[in-house]
Amino acid sequence: MPNDIALDAIDRTILRDLQDDGRMTNVELARRAGLTAPPCLRRVRALEEAGVIEGYHAKLNSGALGYGITVFALVSLRSQAEDDLRLFEQHVAELAEVRECHMLNGEIDFILKIVAHDLQGFQQFLTSKLTTAPNVASVKTSLTIRTSKDVPGIPVDAA
Amino acid sequence: MPNDIALDAIDRTILRDLQDDGRMTNVELARRAGLTAPPCLRRVRALEEAGVIEGYHAKLNSGALGYGITVFALVSLRSQAEDDLRLFEQHVAELAEVRECHMLNGEIDFILKIVAHDLQGFQQFLTSKLTTAPNVASVKTSLTIRTSKDVPGIPVDAA
């Protein structure tokens, strides 16, 4: 939504630093941005208010929490009518195992990122909650062997 | 790596809260966990030290920063020898447009999440930096129409 927000170089510096370290203190943030603390804090609040900053989150180690399995599922539906697409999105919205759901163009309608404790848990999820969902024509799944890159967010250019 | 860390219910509460709000103050974190501030802070530091908490990041609105395009690329290589897999991973590690790189089982070797400012920028990236990379046999790309779910992290059960 916030496509009309004008971001100057200072804003971009702030955003880059907060994307990199979401717990950076405001004074450090201000120092890097070349500001004193109060105007820096005002900018951060404005960026939050405008929805440019959507939230702050700790990145947790999946394996340490017992989620050893990450799977990508390529889903095709029988009907691509908007109502049916929405229904599928609502269905996966309620599944905690599904962390991401992106609608795609082309033959594949959706790509899902799914986490599970182990293969058994994933298979059970797949057969009981995904392939049996209404309107699902086909599901192709691929296990993640390893993740070599997972950079949070997007590039924030200095300019 | 940290697969042998024992996490009790208090740790899980802390992790869930920090995953949900990475800038929560330590006193609030402690209050929710049923602790006073100092032992809570010690737990957080220990979790960071052990690598259970990998970092803190602000989640930014892609569109507001001019990244209107998200693409998933399914990449197959000619050789799946470990050295060749590593070389490909090293190649994409240097590409800022590539935010995620997961090695998969099956016919597809890698799935990449790629961001770009617009379609032109993406096409240029694709032809100049991805399909021409050494050892790449095929690249199938799918544009993201919309993202209906993008939950940070993983489910953290109370138990």
Next chain:
DNA sequence: GCTGAAAATACCTAGTA
């Protein structure tokens, strides 16, 4: 700049092997 709150350190206490 100023004020109240939080972070961070040092130190103390209780339970357990």
Next chain:
DNA sequence: TACTAGGTATTTTCAGC
């Protein structure tokens, strides 16, 4: 007793006005 984990007190730093 040594070890582990939480609590108390104090100082320093930061958030917010």
